[in-house]
Amino acid sequence: MSEAVFAHRVQFAFTVMFHYLFPILTMGLSFFIALLSTVHFVTGDKRYLAAARFWAKIFAINFAIGVVTGIPLEFEFGTNWSRFSSFGGGVFGQTLPMEGVYAFFLESGFLGLFIFGEERVPRVVHWLSSVGVAAGSLLSGYFIVAVDAWMQHPVGYELDPGGDVHLKSFWAVLLNPYAGWQYAHTINGALLAGAFVIGGVGAFYALSHRHRDFAELSLKMAVIAGLILSLTQAFPTGDLNSRNVVRYQPTKLATMEGLFRTEKGAPLAIIGMPDTENERLIDPIYVPRFLSFLAYGHFSATVEGLSIYPRELWPPVELTYYAYHIMVGLGTIFIAIMLAGVFLLWRRQLFENHWYLWILMLALPFPYIANEAGWVVAEVGRQPWLVYGLLKTANGTSTNVAAGETVFTTLGFAGIYAMLAILFLFLVGRVIHQGPEVENLSAVDPGR
Amino acid sequence: MNVVWFWALAAMLTAYAALDGYDLGVGSLHLWIAHGDTERRIALNAIGPLWNGNEVWLIASGGMLVVSFPKVYASGFSGFYLALIVALWLLVLRGISIEFRSQIDNPLWKALWDVSFWLGSWLLALLLGVALGNVVRGLPVGADGYFQGSFALLLNRYSLLVGILSVLVLVWHGANYLRLKTEDALLERAIHASARLWVTVVILTGLTTVATYFVRPDAAQKFISHPLALVFPAITLAGLVGGFFCRHANDRGAFRSSTLVIIGLMGSAAASIFPDLLTSTLNPAYSLSVYNAASSPHALRAAFIANAIGMVGVIAYSTYIHRKFHGKVRLGRHGY
Structure with a gap:
């Protein structure tokens, strides 16, 4: 791989991961804001509205920085990856502008209405605006995943x-069979991160x-x-997304699992260090035959190893x-943390158990790591292809x-993004410091 | 469909220039005419809730260019590599500046972000103008459809002239916008600046028109063979004349005049390059036009429908938010 290609890849990886x-x-x-707003709309309990407004403030900061850092990515398709744009812009580009166009007015429009319009619009419109924000956010994710799904599994084109x-x-591009479960897994991961952030901030307030x-x-x-969400992250979304990998991208599957040789009844490596030179795992811990089961549904199925493909x-x-093992490992820990939380809630100890509150608060960054690691598996695992089977990176x-x-x-982006990160932490930190609006917190909406 | 997409993109970029233009203009101007923290805040609050939405027109234009004319996107964006990345940094810098400024109540802190906002605004206006100048002038597009945009190539005399015109028109536009949004002493200074900028815009427009004839002789031919295109120079002229009559009074008319000038200039630029998107200075056969650089007819049709529906929403949102923040700025507890 030439130096220039490596530089382009590093730049895209850095800007997209940030x-x-x-x-x-x-x-x-967005989902939780809509949920809280819906509960308020149905019950009239002001506490839910205060919570929805608090999260909407944090949402707004995230949204602004997401827009600002999203523009460079769109530009990079032309500046750094021009031969890719020239090759397939008319196909993969179908859903790219739709994201900007649809998501923007839904998210910004309804967010403005939700934050500032409470006194000016009827209650039902105010509630619907929170649903509009969620619809816009979740829809925009689909358009972007559809672009990526086309790179993973190109459809609806002719050479x-x-x-x-x-x-x-x-319609084939928009409804790519690869996109469905990939999208479900992505959104599930985002929702799970949302739950951890809400829990982490809640734990922070409880501890202070x-x-x-x-x-x-x-x-x-x-x-x-x-x-x-931590359960649905693994099954069905994660499981069925990897079935697509099994079906369409055998080299990615073998790499994720560290499977060098084709095996009948292939074992699942829980731990182990890949030794690419000698095509083996160092110090592995295996669950016998389990990979065959996960990939094909029965324990004696044959799973292709890397060695049947040229290097x-x-x-x-x-x-x-x-990246794959970090994602799966963290996902397992998330199930354990949330299971313990529900157990403590059932035993009525959730709000007092300091050990647990500390763990939940400190767990806040890890869903981010798991989400990013998942994308590393998807994108690095697709290499050396940019469009699987059609165009090399x-x-x-x-x-x-x-x-x-x-x-x-890239160094310039690193500098300016460092400033953005400081701005973000400053603004979010201030919202958390101020806390939710407490006036009339327990009062029931007089409008009902 | 290819021709429709050309004019659709021209319209998108014109809308971007007219919308983001006024906030770039205000950013380039507020350091001079807004004295003291209160006036600066009034100027920033005049654009505060709107600048982010205005930039969406740029994002949408970029996305639509990928899908409609991927070869132009590939060639233009990679050729202008450093210039575009610098433009991106300036966009981010402006966003950071306006958001950071009011976070700490210290005069030095605010002065720092005022200057960076000013710098980001006029440099961006200049860069976009220089890029437009180069597109009109033509670029050394090779047989493979690509060119390498060194600074020496991009910063030629003609493109710099267009860059300066771009800065002056947008600053004038920004001054007219401030006339709509401000009162008292700041309004007086905005009117004064607007009147003086009008003179420079007239001079530069004249110079650029003459210069265009020399760098691009075929442009005149295009207007003669398609007299309908003369509507764009006519709009420019109407805007300039309107600007003259609104120098001292009628702030709304002044803002409409500068909007007309932007529409006229952008339209004229588009008409002079049509049907090329990137004209090759090496060999006319290498030029990327609406016919040889476009996606397949099916792709163009599908993308047009999908985006047209979306744009209805964007336009509705833009109208709504501009209505909502209509009128003179009142400083409140929130804001910039």
Whole structure:
């Protein structure tokens, strides 16, 4: 791999991973904001409205930084990956502008209405605006996942003699079979991160003896939703997403699992370090035959190993393998944390158990890591392809941009994103410091 | 469909120039005419709730260019690599500046972000103008459809002239916008600035028109063979004349005049390059036009329908938010 290709990849990886920190929470929180707002609409209990408004403030900050850091990604398709744009812009580009166009007015429009319009619009419109924010956030995620799904499993195109692809079916691209479970798994991950953030902030207030009502509401909602979501993260969304990987991307599956040799009744490696040179795992702990079961549903199925493919078609083994195991490992820990939370809630000890509140608060960054690791598996595991089976990553770059230029601009992005990160932490920190609006917290809405 | 997409993109970019134009203009101007913290805050609050939404027109234009003319997107964006990345940084810097400024109540802190906001605003206006100038002038697009945009190439005399015109028009537009949103001493200074900027805009528009004839002789031919395109120069002229009559009074008319000038100039630029999107200065056969750089007819049709529906929502939202923040700025507890 040439230096220039590596520089382009590092730049995209850095800018997209930084960007994705923010949509995780906009997608994750939007659902809970709509949920809280719905409970308020139905019961008239003002506490739920105060909570919804509090999270909407944090949502707004995330949304603004998500927009700002999203623009460079769209530009990079042209600046750094011009041969990819030229090759397939008419196909993968179908859903790209739709994200900007649809998500923007739904999210910004309804968010403005929800935050500022409470006194000016009827209650039902105010409630619907929170649903609109959630719909916009979740819809925008789909359009972007559809672009990625096309890169994982290209459909709805035909090749022309010049080597470019042309759109054959808009609906096939939009309804790519790969996109469905990938989207479900992505959104589930974002919602789970939302539950952990809500739980973490609730735990923080509970431990600092502030905003008692809000803290209890947040903790209760976080552990119940968190338990459901941490389970659905693994099954069905994770499981069925990996079935698609089994079906469409055998090299990615073998790399994720560290399976070098094709095996009948392949074991699942829980732990182990891949040794790519000698094509083996160092110090593995296996669950016998389990990989065959997960991939094909029966214990004696044959799973293809990496060694049947030429080395130049292997994804980077270590990065994909470790990212996958970090994701799965964290996912398992999330189930345990949320299970313990629901148990404590049932025993009526959730709000007093300091050990647990500390764990929940400190767990806050880990769903972010798991989400990012999942995307590393998806994208690094797709290598050496940019569009699986059609276009190699090395053939998608801009040849008129030198490696040095890309390194220079990557450093520039690093600097300016460091400032953005400080701004973000400052603004969110202030919202958390101020806390939810407490006036009339326990009063019931007089309008009912 | 190819031709429709060309004008749709021209309309998108024109809308972007007219909308983000006034907040770039205000950013370039507020350091000069807004004295003291209260006036600065009034100027920033005039654009505060709107600038983010205005930028969406740029994002949407970019996304639509990928799907409609992917080869132009690939060639133009990679050719302008450093210039575009710098433009991105300026966009982020402006956002950071306006959001950071009011977080700490300290005059030095505020002065720092005022200056960075000012710098980001006019540099961006200049960069976008220089890019437009280069597109009109033509670029050394090779047989493979690509070019390498070095600074020496991009910063030619003609493009710099268009860049300066862009800064002046947008600053004038910003001054007219402030006339709508401010009162008292700040309003007086905005009117004064607007009147003086009008003179410079007239001069630069004249110069650029003459210069365009020299760098792009075929542009005149296009207006002669398609007289309908003359509507754009006519709109520019109407805006300039309107600006003259609204120099001292009628703030609304002044803002409409500068909007017309932006529409006229952008339309004229589009008409002079049509049907090319990127004209090759090496060989006309290498030019990327609406015919040889477009996606397949099916892709163009599908994308047009999908985006047209979405744009209805964007327009409705833009109208709504501008209505909502209509009128003079009142400083409250919240805001910038």
